[in-house]
Amino acid sequence: xxxxxxxxWLKQEVKIPETVQNxxxxxxxxxxxxxxxxxxxxxxxxxxxxxxxxxxxxxxILAAFLIVGTATAAxxxxxxxxxxxxxxxxHISDEQERELMEQGDLVQNxxxxxxxxxxxxxx
Numbered sequence: 001x002x003x004x005x006x007x008x009w010l011k012q013e014v015k016i017p018e019t020v021q022n023x024x025x026x027x028x029x030x031x032x033x034x035x036x037x038x039x040x041x042x043x044x045x046x047x048x049x050x051x052x053x054x055x056x057x058x059x060x061i062l063a064a065f066l067i068v069g070t071a072t073a074a075x076x077x078x079x080x081x082x083x084x085x086x087x088x089x090x091h092i093s094d095e096q097e098r099e100l101m102e103q104g105d106l107v108q109n110x111x112x113x114x115x116x117x118x119x120x121x122x123x
Contacts (some may be wrong), residue, residue, distance in 0.1 A: 087097065
């Protein structure tokens with residue numbers, strides 16, 4: 001067996017019984033399925049992480065909008081109270097208020113007209 005003839009059996013092609021081959025194929029198929037499931041679970045986990053980041057960003061943006069909206073409403077309420085307080089302290093009647101509003105409208109119209117004239121002369 002130590003000669004050349006003894007090693008010939010190593011060179012021969014090994015014949016695997018069909019049942020053993022089927023069992024090996026089944027085992028490989030199960031391993032592949034488990035790997036795909038695990039990969040799918042990891043992909044789903046990544047997607048959940050991404051969606052939770054998106055939700056966090058959306059919540060931060062929503063909070064910022066709420067803060068800005070609340071601040072705007074607070075300023076508007078303060079200005080309305082200040083205006084009403086000023087009207088009461090100066091003892092302005094409704095008729096006087098209307099006249100002042102009309103004069104303010106006239107002033108605003110004059111300013112807009114002047115701006116239009118300046119832009120026309122500059123062009």
